[in-house]
Amino acid sequence: xxxxxxxxxxxxxxxxxxxxxxxxxxxxxxxxxxxxxxxxxxxxxxxxxxxxxxxxxxxxxxxxxxxxxxxxxxxxxxxxxxxxxxxxxxxxxxxxxxxxxxxxxxxxxxxxxxxxxxxxxxxxxxxxxxxxxxxxxxxxxxxxxxxxxxxxxxxxxxxxxxxxxxxxxxxxxxxxxxxxxxxxxxxxxxxxxxxxxxxxxxxxxxxxxxxxxxxxxxxxxxxxxxxxxxxxxxxxxxxxxxxxxxxxxxxxxxxxxxxxxxxxxxxxxxxxxxxxxxxxxxxxxxxxxxxxxxxxxxxxxxxxxxxxxxxxxxxxxx
Amino acid sequence: xxxxxxxxxxxxxxxxxxxxxxxxxxxxxxxxxxxxxxxxxxxxxxxxxxxxxxxxxxxxxxxxxxxxxxxxxxxxxxxxxxxxxxxxxxxxxxxxxxxxxxxxxxxxxxxxxxxxxxxxxxxxxxxxxxxxxxxxxxxxxxxxxxxxxxxxxxxxxxxxxxxxxxxxxxxxxxxxxxxxxxxxxxxxxxxxxxxxxxxxxxxxxxxxxxxxxxxxxxxxxxxxxxxxxxxxxxxxxxxxxxxxxxxxxxxxxxxxxxxxxxxxxxxxxxxxxxxxxxxxxxx
Amino acid sequence: xxxxxxxxxxxxxxxxxxxxxxxxxxxxxxxxxxxxxxxxxxxxxxxxxxxxxxxxxxxxxxxxxxxxxxxxxxxxxxxxxxxxxxxxxxxxxxxxxxxxxxxxxxxxxxxxxxxxxxxxxxxxxxxxxxxxxxxxxxxxxxxxxxxxxxxxxxxxxxxxxxxxxxxxxxxxxxxxxxxxxxxxxxxxxxxxxxxxxxxxxxxxxxxxxxxxxxxxxxxxxxxxxxxxxxxxxxxxxxxxxxxxxxxxxxxxxxxxxxxxxxxxxxxxxxxxxxxxxxxxxxxxxxxxxxxxxxxxxxxxxxxxxxxxxxxxxxxxxxxxxxxxxxxxxxxxxxxxxxxxxxxxxxxxxx
Ligand SMILES: Nc1ncnc2c1ncn2[C@@H]1O[C@H](COP(=O)(O)OP(=O)(O)O)[C@@H](O)[C@H]1O
Ligand SMILES: [Mg+2]
Numbered sequence: 001x002x003x004x005x006x007x008x009x010x011x012x013x014x015x016x017x018x019x020x021x022x023x024x025x026x027x028x029x030x031x032x033x034x035x036x037x038x039x040x041x042x043x044x045x046x047x048x049x050x051x052x053x054x055x056x057x058x059x060x061x062x063x064x065x066x067x068x069x070x071x072x073x074x075x076x077x078x079x080x081x082x083x084x085x086x087x088x089x090x091x092x093x094x095x096x097x098x099x100x101x102x103x104x105x106x107x108x109x110x111x112x113x114x115x116x117x118x119x120x121x122x123x124x125x126x127x128x129x130x131x132x133x134x135x136x137x138x139x140x141x142x143x144x145x146x147x148x149x150x151x152x153x154x155x156x157x158x159x160x161x162x163x164x165x166x167x168x169x170x171x172x173x174x175x176x177x178x179x180x181x182x183x184x185x186x187x188x189x190x191x192x193x194x195x196x197x198x199x200x201x202x203x204x205x206x207x208x209x210x211x212x213x214x215x216x217x218x219x220x221x222x223x224x225x226x227x228x229x230x231x232x233x234x235x236x237x238x239x240x241x242x243x244x245x246x247x248x249x250x251x252x253x254x255x256x257x258x259x260x261x262x263x264x265x266x267x268x269x270x271x272x273x274x275x276x277x278x279x280x281x282x283x284x285x286x287x288x289x290x291x292x293x294x295x296x297x298x299x300x301x302x303x304x305x306x307x308x309x310x311x312x313x314x315x316x317x318x
Numbered sequence: 319x320x321x322x323x324x325x326x327x328x329x330x331x332x333x334x335x336x337x338x339x340x341x342x343x344x345x346x347x348x349x350x351x352x353x354x355x356x357x358x359x360x361x362x363x364x365x366x367x368x369x370x371x372x373x374x375x376x377x378x379x380x381x382x383x384x385x386x387x388x389x390x391x392x393x394x395x396x397x398x399x400x401x402x403x404x405x406x407x408x409x410x411x412x413x414x415x416x417x418x419x420x421x422x423x424x425x426x427x428x429x430x431x432x433x434x435x436x437x438x439x440x441x442x443x444x445x446x447x448x449x450x451x452x453x454x455x456x457x458x459x460x461x462x463x464x465x466x467x468x469x470x471x472x473x474x475x476x477x478x479x480x481x482x483x484x485x486x487x488x489x490x491x492x493x494x495x496x497x498x499x500x501x502x503x504x505x506x507x508x509x510x511x512x513x514x515x516x517x518x519x520x521x522x523x524x525x526x527x528x529x530x531x532x533x534x535x536x537x538x539x540x541x542x543x544x545x546x547x548x549x550x551x552x553x554x555x556x557x558x559x560x561x562x563x564x565x566x567x568x569x570x571x572x573x574x575x576x577x578x579x580x581x582x583x584x585x586x587x588x589x590x591x592x593x594x595x596x597x598x599x600x601x
Numbered sequence: 602x603x604x605x606x607x608x609x610x611x612x613x614x615x616x617x618x619x620x621x622x623x624x625x626x627x628x629x630x631x632x633x634x635x636x637x638x639x640x641x642x643x644x645x646x647x648x649x650x651x652x653x654x655x656x657x658x659x660x661x662x663x664x665x666x667x668x669x670x671x672x673x674x675x676x677x678x679x680x681x682x683x684x685x686x687x688x689x690x691x692x693x694x695x696x697x698x699x700x701x702x703x704x705x706x707x708x709x710x711x712x713x714x715x716x717x718x719x720x721x722x723x724x725x726x727x728x729x730x731x732x733x734x735x736x737x738x739x740x741x742x743x744x745x746x747x748x749x750x751x752x753x754x755x756x757x758x759x760x761x762x763x764x765x766x767x768x769x770x771x772x773x774x775x776x777x778x779x780x781x782x783x784x785x786x787x788x789x790x791x792x793x794x795x796x797x798x799x800x801x802x803x804x805x806x807x808x809x810x811x812x813x814x815x816x817x818x819x820x821x822x823x824x825x826x827x828x829x830x831x832x833x834x835x836x837x838x839x840x841x842x843x844x845x846x847x848x849x850x851x852x853x854x855x856x857x858x859x860x861x862x863x864x865x866x867x868x869x870x871x872x873x874x875x876x877x878x879x880x881x882x883x884x885x886x887x888x889x890x891x892x893x894x895x896x897x898x899x900x901x902x903x904x905x906x907x908x909x910x911x912x913x914x915x916x917x918x919x920x921x922x923x924x925x926x927x928x929x930x931x932x933x934x935x936x937x938x939x940x941x942x943x944x945x946x947x948x949x950x951x
Contacts, residue, residue: 026423027426028491029491030494030653030654031424031425031426032425032426032504033425033426034425034427037504038424038427039427041417041420041425042422042437044418045417045418045474045479046418046433048470048474052455052456052471053439053448055455056443056448056450056451056452056454056455057448059448059450059455060448063451113340117337120333120337121334123327124331124334131337132589133589134341139529139585139596142532142533142577143533143535144555145554145578146344149344149347152347152348153343158359158361158362158565160363160364160366191340191344194341199593203597223326252444255535256535259536277447277449278536282450287450291451294447294449298443301443301447305442490684490686492684493688495653496686497699498672499651499652499674499679499700500699500703501700501703510688511688515689
């Protein structure tokens with residue numbers, strides 16, 4: 001069957017078969033045979049897509065083949081030079097690597113905490129709704145606000161956590177210490193994403209037939225053992241699905257967090273790919289380089305979309 | 319629960335309460351910070367219990383130029399901008415997606431699949447990867463610092479189109495057949511049958527998209543240079559920058575709270591629709 | 602005048618032709634049942650009349666007007682669907698009024714018609730309810746009501762009773778028949794249930810594989826089935842078929858039994874005998890070795906084989922009959938109730 005998951009404007013969507021069936025399953029068997037009306041109906045969407053998506057994407061592609069000086073006075077068509085430059089740019093490659101580590105950390109942290117909470121919440125009979133309500137609302141917090149909250153809690157001079165950490169002789173200053181800065185953005189990003197993962201894990205666990213769990217209990221498996229041997233394997237499709245979603249989230253939606261907390265610093269310690277596109281393009285005014293980075297990002301999005309298509313749909317079946 | 323061991327129940331609630339505390343702590347600290355006066359908020363360690371200045375801070379933030387020495391737009395104005403943007407994005411996405419899904423599912427017309435794939439491609443082009451050229455387009459159209467510029471470029475939506483397509487496909491064919499025998503034309507069918515039958519899906523999607531719209535950051539940051547057009551979410555960053563010189567955390571945190579509140583209220587008040595929208599699967 | 606003419610009506614999906622040159626005249630006020638096994642094209646045919654399927658070739662006319670290219674709404678028809686297709690978000694009243702509203706009938710007239718139809722169907726108490734608050738039978742009535750209020754020239758029914766339980770089905774069947782008589786509206790009714798077909802139709806169109814096998818009154822179809830297919834499909838329990846050799850009016854069965862008949866055919870034929878027409882008789886020529894008797898109360902069905910062969914044969918006996926496995930019963934085969942079919946084509950031979 002088809003399924004569809006929505007997160008912000010990202011989507012994990014229908015099975016490929018629904019796009020290319022033999023008898024066009026997307027069209028109702030009995031349908032209207034008009035031409036003008038449907039074209040008018042799709043026109044707004046198509047127009048916006050063309051003007052604000054296709055054209056800019058084409059521009060990005062085009063610009064990625066140009067080198068332009070900072071004043072926009074001269075431009076030169078250089079084929080793949082911008083890409084070659086990226087390929088040899090130590091800083092860019094480090095950014096790539098850092099983005100991977102950042103995403104992995106965010107995904108692992110947000111997913112494991114959500115998994116544990118869902119595992120316990122699933123056991124609760126009375127008050128399960130209350131726990132759910134109390135756990136899901138960070139989804140509604142804008143990334144930049146999440147960043148603001150965390151940066152305040154960890155403010156080196158005023159924040160509550162640096163104050164506590166000092167008592168155990170840890171000197172906290174994420175404005176100077178790159179590792180601490182990275183830790184902070186990971187924590188803020190993961191905090192915000194737990195809610196989403198929790199909801200999906202909870203739904204997956206609730207859809208495991210009771211009889212399976214009861215059978216295991218009769219077989220003598222204790223709660224912890226059941227979790228490892230029954231629950232975890234049965235929610236593995238959800239795990240895979242969430243992995244993709246969390247990585248996409250960490251790649252693209254954490255811009256606000258980083259912008260608010262560290263602005264990529266100190267010394268680029270928290271600059272991830274999306275942030276670099278922004279800072280090179282809007283702050284550094286390196287249009288060609290920024291465009292080339294955009295194109296690389298587009299390929300990453302396409303890759304993830306394909307992965308979603310090919311694997312997620314097949315495996316996520318509650 | 320298979321067994322009812324009291325100890326296990328205790329551990330369960332303990333872990334969940336710890337989880338709730340961990341999730342809620344940042345909000346608590348925000349709330350506490352927003353309830354103290356300027357001076358208290360410059361002394362370390364910051365308080366962990368609420369003070370008595372909540373309403374005063376609230377009024378200062380909402381109406382006054384909250385941050386001393388900074389001529390900034392009153393927060394109510396930014397809240398209003400955010401509201402307009404969020405409603406425009408959510409409403410716009412829903413309307414144009416309903417129309418395109420309707421066209422694609424119920425009409426046979428030239429380039430139908432071409433249009434479909436073109437909408438599909440927008441999935442692959444999040445705003446973050448095409449910021450500069452999109453910014454240029456909007457600038458050339460003279461849409462900087464306008465509600466149009468804030469919302470329209472974000473309105474195309476493959477997500478919503480797919481969802482409505484999905485919903486329409488599950489509506490029995492006989493609805494259309496019966497309506498046609500009753501004499502309903504396409505738009506009449508759309509209004510009288512399709513929209514009412516998709517009501518809860520529309521509502522669920524609206525919840526998700528409202529949050530999506532309200533929380534937009536990078537895009538409004540780029541295209542609103544006029545502070546009268548700034549959204550509340552964007553303003554936080556500007557306040558944080560100002561905070562580096564003269565920290566007025568009580569006002570900043572009050573602003574953050576006001577910025578978070580509308581989407582949080584939406585999530586909690588419409589929890590069922592929210593969950594449905596998030597996990598919209600085959601019906 | 603709402604007569605309907607189907608002239609060489611053909612339907613193809615891509616390369617596959619599913620209906621082949623359907624021919625038929627339906628008189629004003631007639632109740633026609635299209636009957637046949639699942640997949641034979643009944644719905645497709647009905648939907649071509651409704652305007653929900655395009656016509657590949659041939660013509661459909663209502664009265665003197667060819668309606669091939671008319672929108673469903675412009676054909677002055679009403680249709681009752683198998684799943685009722687009620688609009689779930691509208692009340693019963695709104696469901697019935699919708700078509701009239703679109704046609705811009707005055708409010709008072711709509712109200713009058715809806716109430717009248719509700720009275721006829723005895724659903725007045727439910728007018729304010731939503732379809733999901735109704736039982737299957739009530740929904741069925743609403744679907745009929747929606748058709749009635751429009752006062753159309755033609756009613757079309759596509760298996761309208763198949764979602765109901767057996768008892769309700771019998772009851773609704775009677776009601777539909779009475780209603781159609783009362784309103785006198787030309788009707789086409791599709792079903793795969795031969796009992797429904799026999800009880801409802803003024804005439805039956807028996808369809809098989811996209812061909813019309815026979816178009817006639819229930820009695821004609823029962824007494825003079827035009828083909829082996831019709832003979833087997835209509836009537837319950839099903840007709841017995843035995844291959845036989847005909848010569849000079851005599852039939853020779855595979856076991857050597859000879860039967861007198863009045864056929865003029867010569868050579869291989871298929872003999873058809875309905876179970877209820879086999880007459881038990883101590884010296885009858887047909888010997889039935891019992892495998893299994895089925896006691897139905899009013900009748901007893903005796904399933905078995907013709908003695909000494911593997912040829913299956915069933916007889917229907919009046920009342921309760923004590924036969925047990927292994928018994929041999931003897932039957933007469935009355936000449937006037939024999940059906941002789943061509944062994945190759947399956948067509949009836951008079
Ligand atoms: N949309 C379609 N495309 C292709 N073949 C179809 C379609 N609809 C029906 N058919 C075929 O036409 C034949 C007749 O179908 P239908 O009229 O629904 O049968 P019935 O109502 O007698 O069960 C079937 O073999 C079916 O497979
Ligand atoms: Mg059918």
